[in-house]
Amino acid sequence: MVIKDSYRDGLSSNGAPLIEIKHLCKSYNGKSVLDNVNLSVTRGSILGLLGPNGAGKTTLISILTGVIGKDSGNITVNGLDPDRELGRIQSIGSYVPQTLAFYPRLSACENLEYFGSLWGLKGKKLKERMEFCIDVGSMQSFANKRVDKFSGGMKRRLNLAIGLLNEPEILYLDEPTVGVDAQSRNYILETIRKINRERKTTIIYTSHYMDEIEQVSDDIAVIDHGKIILHDGKQAILTRTEAVFISVGQMGEAAVKELQHLEGIEVEKEGVHVTRDGRFSEKMAAVFTVFQDHGVWVKNVVFGHGTLEELFLKLTNRRLRDED
């Protein structure tokens, strides 16, 4: 299922896109990983990037951050072309990998100092940024302790804090809350929201946790098999309906048979799905006529998918992806 451009109307902001990706393709050893990806990210927004394992999320972020090159397509970041101005693009972005990308035998301070120096920070400025990051990560009490003694939540906070050293305009967060307790997870999500709100940082956020994406994102994109199959504003996605589900009490065989003869109707044990298209009203009238003729009791009519997870599973199929 490919979402038509008309669905983009619900995107979070009407501002100019900070990142624009057109017809992006990437393959490894002849296997397509990104296939004609088109995506735009609005300045100052948080884009939640969802996709099953191996869908192409990390590859997309790796290309955007300049870690790997693309095969074809066009990308502009803040109006800059990565083929020509990768250094400038990298200097305004920061990538927080899903792995704990720092040195466990160093302390939090030593890690921040090292990564800060690589950003060209030194002296007073480096100290200021380190203090800010320690504060953001709420690491004051253990900043000088070796990281390999940290809990999972503390490590995740440090991982994020390192990504904030250069005051990035764009923050790429690849599953930043994997393996942490509820408190640390909540803290990280709040921090991300705060950074976005106070500093207008544009954030691309990938996660397997739908509730996180729902909680922090302004816009949501779903990627599967290297293609963007959905991209829209969060509210628009959560309320959009491709079908209406009419839940009913008991249905007799005669009613089921009559409904199955109707076009654009999917019959289930607990109700029927009516597809929204040009003949939607006509179909709804026909369905309710059948219900009336056979005395079927209508319990509820549901518009939309209810939860993001439900939509995600519907879009990406329920089959396990680690068997691919």
Add this chain to the structure above:
Amino acid sequence: MSKIRYTLKKEFLLIIRDIHAVTVLFVMPAVFIMIMSLAMRDLFELHNTVHIDVLTVNRDEGKESKVFLKAIEELRTFKFHLLDKDIATEKVKEQMHSRDFKFALVIEENFSASVGKKGGGADQKPLELLVDPSVNVQTQLVLKSALDGKLAKQKADAFIDSIGGFLDSAGIDRKKLQEAEESRIKVSYVHKGGRYVKFPSAVQQSVPAWLVFSMFFIVIPISNTFISERGQGTLMRLKSMNVSQFSLILGKMVPYLLINAIQVVIMIAIGVHVVPLFGGTALTLGVSLAGLILIAATVSFNAISLALLIASVARTTEQATTIGGVLNIIFGALGGIMVPKFVMPGFMQDLANLSPMSWGLEGFLDIFLRSGGVSDVLPESLALFIFGAIMLTLTVVLLRRQREVQ
């Protein structure tokens, strides 16, 4: 500057806090140098202060046996420990085992008589040498040759004395004739550039050998850090921070060059100051500091390049440690680290030239033993540099390919 400073600081902290790396890079070679310098002292220093102890039974009543023992002892290589003349040969063998003697010499009753006898007699063996089977053939030959030589000389002197009257009447100087029977071989040590150096010692073999060996063990910390950086996504993070591949490799090269340099200083200091405290001889340093720096730098460059290549090929630290460890041991065994090259047969000495450790060792020996300078270590340094550059190029190619298939 700030980047280099903090990169150096990071790498140093990582090594200092890695007990395995510290053990392999500093403790292991220090222990090896101490053990080998002391254990191999006898093998390397026969000419100087070390004696071969020989249990001795002198059953001969005549004066010739005493002259014989005195003549041998004047060689300053053997020390005779006299037992009672009536002791049975079986008891002598027991004492060899109980007192840990490798040799026993039995001078038979007929010794003086046999020396005086013209031409001697093959059926009358005046000397019996008892040897522990664990003694190497070379050491046996040293003692046997000394005994044979002195016995032959003593017989010749006795013969000249016996025909003294004839020689006097023929106007032949008896003393000159006896002196002519002394060894005709003059031994000289050959040093590069004709410069004189002190005699080679165990410490002068052990320090460069185990130093080169330990420098190549830099593969352990380098691969640990590098593979962890790759596995934990730190390498990805660094690449996203516009850190070039050149900077990444340089960021490994410079700190580990310094760590290798610290190894050189510490191991030399152990050779100079610590080994003598335990009864070994002190390491002498040669005359060329520039030559020492050149060979140390190129050995280090080669070792780091090999380590980076292994780290880029291996998928896990276990793989890197195994590949690196095995390669180092093979290079070490082949290259004259574990067994000095001069005791190897010819074809093995040729094979040794395949090992970069051998090139490094020869370079250090040029400096420490042969009083060589920059020009003397240039061939080895050049070979180490070229081989290192090839490995580094391969590493860069591999890393680029890996980056594209991540």
